[in-house]
Amino acid sequence: MPYDIIVCLKQVPHPDYLGKITLDRATGTIVRAGIPCVVNPGDRNAVEEALRIRERYAGKITAITMGPPEARKAMEDVLALETDTAVHLCDYAFAGADTLATARALASGIRRLGHFDLILCGDTTIDSGTGQVAVQLAELLDLPCVTNVESIAFEDGQSLIVTRHWERGHVKVRMKLPGVLAVTERINEPRLPTILGIMGVAQKEIATWGAALLGVDTAQVGLCGSPTRFLQIGEFHAKRHGEVLKGPPEAMVTEAVNRLKRMELL
Numbered sequence: 001m002p003y004d005i006i007v008c009l010k011q012v013p014h015p016d017y018l019g020k021i022t023l024d025r026a027t028g029t030i031v032r033a034g035i036p037c038v039v040n041p042g043d044r045n046a047v048e049e050a051l052r053i054r055e056r057y058a059g060k061i062t063a064i065t066m067g068p069p070e071a072r073k074a075m076e077d078v079l080a081l082e083t084d085t086a087v088h089l090c091d092y093a094f095a096g097a098d099t100l101a102t103a104r105a106l107a108s109g110i111r112r113l114g115h116f117d118l119i120l121c122g123d124t125t126i127d128s129g130t131g132q133v134a135v136q137l138a139e140l141l142d143l144p145c146v147t148n149v150e151s152i153a154f155e156d157g158q159s160l161i162v163t164r165h166w167e168r169g170h171v172k173v174r175m176k177l178p179g180v181l182a183v184t185e186r187i188n189e190p191r192l193p194t195i196l197g198i199m200g201v202a203q204k205e206i207a208t209w210g211a212a213l214l215g216v217d218t219a220q221v222g223l224c225g226s227p228t229r230f231l232q233i234g235e236f237h238a239k240r241h242g243e244v245l246k247g248p249p250e251a252m253v254t255e256a257v258n259r260l261k262r263m264e265l266l
């Protein structure tokens with residue numbers, strides 16, 4: 001049986017530029033101008049998993065993102081991987097959203113999409129990495145959710161068996177469909193787009209939906225709808241003090257241990 005899959009993906013600063021993120025104190029929102037962005041790495045694994053499910057069972061893959069106008073590029077990137085359609089939730093009313101406000105906007109976009117069997121997300125993003133959105137989205141859509149997913153097996157058209165990473169190993173979980181899965185980067189190795197895939201993007205439509213079209217209450221999304229606020233963003237600089245001990249190894253070890261004891265680290 002074919003499965004209709006929705007993949008949620010976020011455009012994030014390129015990993016080499018994460019330290020360049022600053023906060024606009026006036027608006028309390030993130031300054032991304034001039035920072036190259038990419039599709040969140042974990043979301044590429046979610047797209048790859050959707051492509052593998054479609055290869056086995058057929059069905060349709062819709063990619064969805066909430067983000068500023070430049071996030072359209074992320075949609076083009078996943079259409080180049082030959083997902084079927086893409087939806088870009090873009091409106092100034094969505095700006096400055098915390099995770100709950102992000103999940104609310106995504107939930108309203110997904111409700112407008114209508115029928116689906118499975119929502120795939122990454123576990124976390126590389127910029128803020130709260131790992132909250134997939135779970136909040138499931139709650140808002142009143143759906144089951146499993147996180148840290150490392151393998152997915154379709155039991156029948158109604159349920160899945162997923163392997164979930166757990167600090168002491170793995171657990172197998174049965175989840176009824178429709179539902180939300182947050183996958184880890186260990187679930188698969190994402191493919192690269194083909195030339196044909198890249199050329200095919202121009203023929204595919206990226207729908208751009210705003211707050212009015214979705215009928216969302218703007219007090220529930222964006223900065224207005226965010227119960228958490230940024231106060232400060234700062235880079236953590238570990239102050240390391242290095243010193244080379246000289247002398248016979250036993251004496252150096254003794255000296256090192258004594259120092260650690262004095263620093264109450266032993």
Ligand SMILES: Cc1cc2nc3c(=O)[nH]c(=O)nc-3n(C[C@H](O)[C@H](O)[C@H](O)COP(=O)(O)OP(=O)(O)OC[C@H]3O[C@@H](n4cnc5c(N)ncnc54)[C@H](O)[C@@H]3O)c2cc1C
Pocket residue numbers: 008009010011021030040042043046064065066067097098099100102106120121122123124125127128129130131132133134228233
């Ligand atoms: C440095 C920094 C720190 C932040 N700290 C917080 C915080 O502590 N609390 C808070 O509420 N907000 C915080 N935010 C804001 C937060 O980044 C946004 O709300 C963001 O849209 C979602 O949070 P996340 O990146 O942590 O997502 P996660 O919950 O880490 O993302 C999990 C998955 O959800 C999906 N997803 C996430 N965002 C989107 C999107 N915009 N469109 C489509 N799919 C998406 C993706 O599949 C992703 O892999 C922070 C932002 C930054 C840059």
